[in-house]
Amino acid sequence: MNKIKKTLASLLIGASSFLGTGCSNLGLEGRVINDGIKINIDWNNINRGVVDLSTPENISQYLFACLNYRTEPVEKWQSAKETIDKGYGDCDDFAILGAYHAEKLSYSPKVLLLWCSNRNIGHALTLLEKKTEKGKKYGYISRSGSVNPEYESIEKLMEKINESTAEDFKALKEYNALPWYEILRGPYKFDKFFVLDLNVKTKKQPKGVDWRTGKDNMYSYYEPIIKEGIKR
Secondary structure: OOOOOOOHHHOEOOHHHOOOOOOOOOOOOOOOOOOOOOOOOOHHHHHHOOEOOOOHHHHHHHHHHHOEEOOOOOOOOOOHHHHHHHOEEOHHHHHHHHHHHHHOOOOOOEEEEEEEOOOOEEEEEEEEEEEEOOEEEEEEEEOOEEEEEEEOOHHHHHHHHHOOOHHHHOOOOOHHHOHHHHHHHOOOOOOEEEEEEOOOOOOOOOOOOOOOOOOOOHHHHHHHHHHHHHHO
16 A cells, blocks of 8 residues: 655645645645645536546545545435535545546546444445456555555455555544544454445436435435445
């Protein structure tokens, strides 16, 4: 898993016009929202190419630097636009937003849902799936880093994720607040997964509702197929 090393300034195109005084060398301590530094990165600017999101690593850096982690009292999945507009989300919201940007890099918009049966804890990441001459290869994007699609199966990729330790995530300010991080500190591992194709239409999904820009709770539409898939 790559470490979080880049500064936000390195992701911004024409950074001088968007970064305030003293923000040009943003590093791990220069979190955009947490440290009270406001940068005008809204839905229109993102789609206009203000931020360099041309690689999975850059997408991960963007999720880390520009968005806050916030849990919800109920299971609610935001669309990509809603997460950008609010400036915060949790792992599933970041996975959907990551999929939105990964789709622009020619990846299918998919979310990898992981589950730890022993602790009843789940996690979500953007799945990167690449077709090669030797078959499909898999990687992921998350707020804590990215892995290029080089694993021959999702099972192998999950093994890689399970090899992560607490030290890999110390850069995240919300480290101690995230439920699934206790898996990193204990003997438990993710043992189930489900791949959700965000473009799949479900019976509950009204016509015209889209995971990219919709305002509804996306989880309510995907819930039946997710629960069925996790059971397998």
